[in-house]
Amino acid sequence: MAAKPGSKANFVLFDVFYEDGSRRSNRKVPAEILGGLDGDEPARKVIEEQDNEIAKASGRAALAISQLVRVDGKRK
Template sequence: MAKRTKSKPQERGSVLFDVLYEDDSRASNRRVPMEILGGLDGDEPAREVIEEQDRTIAEKSGRPMRAIKSLTRSPIRVQTANDD
C-alpha cells in the first residue's frame, strides 16, 4: 500500500500561526489563507481571521471569546527520514 504524503500548508495556500491569549493559553497551527497576508499590513490581517475563527468557536461552545495577546508564525517543520 502506498504511503500518503501530506502537502505542506504553504503549498496549499495557507500560513500557520501560533496564538498566545491574554490568559497565557496557547493555540498552535491556526491556518490563515496566504493571499490576505503581506503588503503594508504584514501579518495583521491574520489577527482578524483568527479572531473570527475564535468568535465562531466561542458561539458553538457557549464559552466567552479569549483576547489575543500575540501572534507568531509557526515554525516550518522540516521532515526527517525518521518522521512517518
C-alpha cells in the first residue's frame, strides 16, 4: 500500500535468500526498527512474520531464511 501524501513512511528494502537457493527481492521493513546494537537483525523477525502470513494464506510451508542483504548492500 502506498504511503499517504505528506506521511513520512520510511522503509528499508532487503533481498532475502532462502536455504533452498531461492531469492525474494525488495522486501520492505520499517526503518525505525533497524540500527542500534542489533543492526539489521530485527529485519529477520519482520520478514519471517511476513513469510509465515504468506505461507498460511498459500497453504505452503514457510522457507528458512539463510541470508538478508540490504538492497543497497553487497551479498557476502
